[in-house]
Amino acid sequence: MSSHDADLLQGLAELLDAEGIGTYDPAGVLPADGTGIALGKVPDGPDRCVGLTPYPVADDDSTDSVTGIQARMRWGTDASALVQLADDVFTALHNRRSYSVRGVQVEISWRNSQAWIGPDSRGRMELTANYYFRTVRAGSHLTP
Numbered sequence: 001m002s003s004h005d006a007d008l009l010q011g012l013a014e015l016l017d018a019e020g021i022g023t024y025d026p027a028g029v030l031p032a033d034g035t036g037i038a039l040g041k042v043p044d045g046p047d048r049c050v051g052l053t054p055y056p057v058a059d060d061d062s063t064d065s066v067t068g069i070q071a072r073m074r075w076g077t078d079a080s081a082l083v084q085l086a087d088d089v090f091t092a093l094h095n096r097r098s099y100s101v102r103g104v105q106v107e108i109s110w111r112n113s114q115a116w117i118g119p120d121s122r123g124r125m126e127l128t129a130n131y132y133f134r135t136v137r138a139g140s141h142l143t144p
Helices: 004-018 077-095
Strands: 035-039 048-059 064-075 096-101 104-119 126-134
Touching: 004 035, 004 048, 004 064, 004 077, 004 096, 004 104, 004 126, 048 077, 064 077, 077 104, 077 126
Parallel strands: 035 048
Antiparallel strands: 048 064, 064 126, 096 104, 104 126
């Protein structure tokens, strides 16, 4: 069975992988010496990682929906490389229009916010960006 949020989340991980931003493995295996793309919780390793987590933003009585995806990014202790990683994610997603990931039609995606969250417990720099995705989300009680 298809799930809007799960398909959107996995599809975005695949898109970022295809754009060369990081490596996504559906089995959850992350590269030790590259940038991993993880779904949900950001794992302790590797040092370079993008963690994607979905959350609802706006749903009404129609099939229009806005889903947020938090992209939590980490890049060792190199702040400029972390900023470049965030810029790469921005280039891939901000103002991208009329595309589909895993069968979810995205009308437009955009960055809503971004902020430094400081170093983690191992001194690695982290920041978070929130991207919004306007999609069509079917449901048995929604008006098309």
